[in-house]
Amino acid sequence: MALRFVIRNSQAHSPYGGDDEDPLAGVANLFDVSVAFIVALLIALFALFSAGKLLDPDSNVTLVKQSDNGEMEIITKQGTEIKVQKVTDKTLSGQGTRLGVAYQLADGQVVYVPEGGEVPTGAQ
Secondary structure (H helix, E strand, O other), X not given: OHXXXXXXXXXXXXXXXXXXXXXXXXXXXXXXXXHHHHHHHHHHHHHHOOXXXXXXXXXXXXXXXXXXXXXXXXXXXXXOEEEEXXXXXXXXXXXXXXXXXXXXXXOOOEXXXXXXXXXXXXXX
16 A cells, blocks of 8 residues: 555656656757757858968968948958958049059959069969
8 A cells, every 4th residue: 555655646746647857858958959059050161161261370361252232342361460452443543553464354254464474473
């Protein structure tokens, strides 16, 4: 009779039967899985966009960014120095020295040829 009382008493405390598990334990596991997924996604995005080079103080990186309204910016990082240049279609005037000629190929690529046909060091 005492054994029947112990079994009946333990089942009375739990709405799910004899188990005394927390019903919210599964939610905590889902939270842990989502945090691990977010960390893995951030690591994948860093690898995809080579963002590690942006954090390296010895690297040189150049990015071209275009906004929704068509405005372009050239972001250049040399070592620890970062420069942002805005590209505009405004006509400029003034004194200067001709450095060379730029040609646009059929595929849209732009090729710069220095004045006098001299090839810069390191170029082929």
